[in-house]
Amino acid sequence: MPYEMIALLMFSSMMLMLLTGQRVFGAIGFVGAAAGMLLWGVGGVDVPFSAAMKLMKWYPLLTLPMFIFMGYVLSESRIADDLYKMFHVWMGNVKGGLAIGTIGLMVLISAMNGLSVAGMAIGATIALPELLRRGYDKIMVTGVVQAGSSLGILVPPSVVLVLYAMIARQPVGQLWLAGVIPGLMMATMFIIYIYVRCRMQPHLGPPLSEEERNVPMAEKLRLLRAGLLPIFIFASMMVPFVNGWTSLVESSAIGAMTAFLAAILKGRMTKEVFENSVRNTLAISCMFMWIILAALGFGAIFDGLGAVKAIETLFTTQLGLNPWMILILMQLSFILMGTFLDDTAMLVIVAPLYVPLVGMLGFDLIWYGILYTITTQIAYMTPPFGYNLFLMRAMAPPEIGLMDIYRSIIPFVGIMIVALGLVMIFPQIALWLPEYVYGK
């Protein structure tokens, strides 16, 4: 059988296995293990286990449990809640100001953790009810919280980029730096959209009432202190790292410890918070690790087939497409898949196939990492299946229905697609900062 056929068969049987609803790691692992044994007999038996050794030796993976732990400590202990008050007081005077403040809040929270859970938790349970009470349009604010929290995986530290780095064999530090400017650019685009929209339709985001606006200056300044916490946590990780005192992994442990200590000092580390954050960290870390383990085994066999080369030849010589057309087709299919596939699954299914292909077409893999992450963000938010959609439904106040959540994301997904296009056309948006810092 030609290698393209075997590759295609592996792929379609994996899709079929996934559709049965068995645990994702089992579905991927099974197809990898079975294909290995069919192709290479006894020699193929060792492949899944050697993936475990490969996983162990991949040093940056240690950051994964650290950042997951940090994210859960922040979201369970609610130490970032004061941040909301700060933005509330400072931004309330502007039309749509609270929504703009919420985006700012999300950027700060994103700089403290690598998943979108923490931002979602704070956004949906604190910002949302407050905004609704002040007459903000519920569809708009729902969209604001979802779009804002999705920045968590683009602004460093980012767990998605750690996973990408593993598959693409690229340095995590550079990928994280590459995410900074696109992340801030996207946040700015959200803010401009909210501002313009609320200018044109003031009823969507009314400014605060007279008495609420009258906060004494001293109080306003006192609330600014809330902003110190994220800056402190971020600095505790980044200062030793940038100065070369610690490695990225060690920095992530410092960040986890700082967040944990901050929660204790603020008196929020109750028994329940402790139990929930430690248990959820284990659950989510295990989920990620077992999927990566299975995907590495699958990928090793896929690589061994030379399947990627075969697919590349198919596209470039037989179909006569140029690299850019292939790249655009890939992103489109990625978005399309994201609308009906589970996101974690998509992450590990798409990456082993797309990433080597992108490299072979001659594109920069750091740059593609950012495209990949933005596309994942879109996938996180698009119905019917989206991690953020489900989180939102679980956390948001009851008056927000599923249809509201679905409708709310439309303009923001539009903005994200524009951002994706901008980064595609102007790669320097992503690449300037890492090149500047690492002096490439």
Add this chain to the structure above:
Amino acid sequence: MADALPLAIPAGLPRPIRGYIRSIDAMNRFIGRVAMYMIFVLIGILLWSSFSKTFLTPTLWTLEMAQFVMVAYYILGGPYSIQLGSNVRMDLFYGGWSVRQKAWFDSITVFFLMFYLGVLFYGGLGSLSYSLGYFGLEPLEFFWQLAVAFFTGGPEAAGEILGFLERSSTAWRPYLWPIKTLLVLGVLLMLLQALAELFRDIGRIRGGEV
């Protein structure tokens, strides 16, 4: 996220099967909860690493030790994460099914999962026997000989069977057999948990209170 309470055991199953589910659940829950706290060991090792690097002589052992702890964390925590229901599934169709339909599908597809775990287990045994100095192709035979020697001639006789012990190729040069043993053990625990899940699903199909 599922709650941390022990899982229900269907009443319609024979007593030994229920006993099996109960003991495997309890064992894996205990092991998983021990693994759960290893996150602090991991943080501790990495903090010591950054501290000693900045103020003392950089240590050789922290990096690999942290990797070993991480492996223990996710391998031993795996069965507990299955109990917690945190392993994602693609729920395009699955999400819409009834409890019984889910149980039907799972009780079939869990064999695929067990196949994968079986291959992992066998590959792990091979790799473990290699780390104990056996370079042949029959790891099961090697472990059999090892066990026989141990029980007839004691530790010394067993030591005779062992060959060159594999070490990691770093400056610290730790032996690799302990972590490989842990990996094999963890995969075995996963298999036992998967079997318990199969029994649970059969119980759900047969009805009776869950």
